[in-house]
Amino acid sequence: MDTDINIQIHSLPAVVMLEATLPDKLINDLNEYLDEYRETAEKKSLAHTLVGQIHQGEQLLMDHKHDLLKDYYQFITNMGVSYLEAFGNITGHYHKNRMVDIDELWSVHSYEGDYNPIHDHGTKTLMGISTTTWTKVPEQIGKQGDATETPQDFSLYNDSGACDGFLAFTYGRNEIMNTQRLRPPQSCSIKPVVGKQLMFPSWLQHMVYPFFGEGERRTVAANLNCWDIETHEEENVKKFNQFCRRMWLDNCDENSAFGAIKLTEEEYRTKYNTWLLEKYAEQLEKNNEST
Numbered sequence: 001m002d003t004d005i006n007i008q009i010h011s012l013p014a015v016v017m018l019e020a021t022l023p024d025k026l027i028n029d030l031n032e033y034l035d036e037y038r039e040t041a042e043k044k045s046l047a048h049t050l051v052g053q054i055h056q057g058e059q060l061l062m063d064h065k066h067d068l069l070k071d072y073y074q075f076i077t078n079m080g081v082s083y084l085e086a087f088g089n090i091t092g093h094y095h096k097n098r099m100v101d102i103d104e105l106w107s108v109h110s111y112e113g114d115y116n117p118i119h120d121h122g123t124k125t126l127m128g129i130s131t132t133t134w135t136k137v138p139e140q141i142g143k144q145g146d147a148t149e150t151p152q153d154f155s156l157y158n159d160s161g162a163c164d165g166f167l168a169f170t171y172g173r174n175e176i177m178n179t180q181r182l183r184p185p186q187s188c189s190i191k192p193v194v195g196k197q198l199m200f201p202s203w204l205q206h207m208v209y210p211f212f213g214e215g216e217r218r219t220v221a222a223n224l225n226c227w228d229i230e231t232h233e234e235e236n237v238k239k240f241n242q243f244c245r246r247m248w249l250d251n252c253d254e255n256s257a258f259g260a261i262k263l264t265e266e267e268y269r270t271k272y273n274t275w276l277l278e279k280y281a282e283q284l285e286k287n288n289e290s291t
Helices: 024-037 067-091 234-254 265-271 273-290
Strands: 018-021 058-061 098-110 116-119 128-136 167-170 187-190 196-201 205-208 217-228
Touching: 018 067, 024 067, 024 128, 024 217, 067 098, 067 128, 067 196, 067 217, 098 273, 234 265, 234 273, 265 273
Parallel strands: none
Antiparallel strands: 018 196, 058 098, 098 217, 116 205, 128 196, 128 217, 167 187, 167 205
16 A cells, blocks of 8 residues: 655635835935935825825825836836736736736835825726835834844744834734634735835735834835736727727838838737837826826
């Protein structure tokens, strides 16, 4: 009798979360933009639209088309596509041919006593992704954590109880007897680390604890739309096809000179598919801004 027994452990996913470490250049670009922006008369406060109780600091709408933010814009939209791929790999439900673009980008400048109550985010599309990136963290926040942690450690789970300035997620019922019932925790507290970015579904509820002492806790947050190009809604498909047809005709006009190479509409769409998706997303964004 074969006594070898194959045992596998399966953890059923409740939330798919992506973590990335941004290059120093992107963090420097974000901080440079915000340092300059905060000194201008053109800065736009979002205090009246966001739930954050930021009384010592401020919450500002950012221009993701600004020259200093072009690399960051490209980074998080690419990361949004990676998030959808990761979601498919984990759950088996893939969402292909999605355009990911920024719905809104803003900054939160928190100081002693400021906090963000529990909330979630919304996007123009049913499928939405949110991100948060830490660009400044007070020293006293980074020193918190378990005894085994160093100040620079980053952990999704913090059991020490020290969570000043931490970001907390909750995604189910949390009861004191959960672990006794073999129910995994359905919340987590995350210690801020400069350069770290988290990406998560926009429906995920979260909050930020206040902190005490000197320093600025600075985050850059974004909501991402996930536009469905190959949708079953015929109207959306029709609009995208019409857009591609106009772009192809413009290309034909530009190459009307004798001897120029002309592509069929099918060849044109195949060759420039990625570019067409990006341009269509830009047009949708402009249309949304004007409405």
